[in-house]
Amino acid sequence: MNRILGVAIISTLGIVGCGSNPITADPIPPCQQRNTATLVMVNNSGNLLPRDVYIDGGSIGTLPYGSQFSRDVTAGVAHPVEFRSTVSGAIVSSASPNIVQCTTFTLTNPF
Numbered sequence: 001m002n003r004i005l006g007v008a009i010i011s012t013l014g015i016v017g018c019g020s021n022p023i024t025a026d027p028i029p030p031c032q033q034r035n036t037a038t039l040v041m042v043n044n045s046g047n048l049l050p051r052d053v054y055i056d057g058g059s060i061g062t063l064p065y066g067s068q069f070s071r072d073v074t075a076g077v078a079h080p081v082e083f084r085s086t087v088s089g090a091i092v093s094s095a096s097p098n099i100v101q102c103t104t105f106t107l108t109n110p111f
Contacts, residue, residue: 029102037075037099040106042068043083051083051092051109062086063109075101083109 031037043051043063050064055071056079063069063083073079078096085092092111099105 031072031075031102034072035075035101036072037101038070038104039073039079039081039097039099040068040070040104041081041083042106042108044108044110045083045092046111050086052086052089054082054084055079073099075099075103081107083111 039055041053041055041063043053043065045051045065048065050062053060053063053069055073060069060071076098078098080094080096082091082094084090093109095107097105097107
């Protein structure tokens with residue numbers, strides 16, 4: 001019995017001594033686990049009109065003047081963003097930001 005207990009204690013010490021304690025280790029941030037970044041889109045149109053906002057070809061909604069949308073996006077990939085007129089549907093401004101992991105990028109529409 002003592003021999004089994006001794007082997008168990010030595011095995012436990014070997015496991016604990018070889019790595020970090022998973023309970024006290026710093027957690028990996030969700031943005032790092034999912035490889036994401038935050039994209040903030042702001043509507044500061046000069047004519048005070050709302051804008052329809054599209055990301056990666058899909059509409060995410062209408063953004064009133066002075067307001068903003070925030071979305072988590074895949075980091076390290078260009079994301080085409082379009083601000084469109086709510087009246088004509090014409091693109092009034094666009095960009096394709098490629099955002100670094102775990103950072104925030106603000107894209108402002110001035111038109």
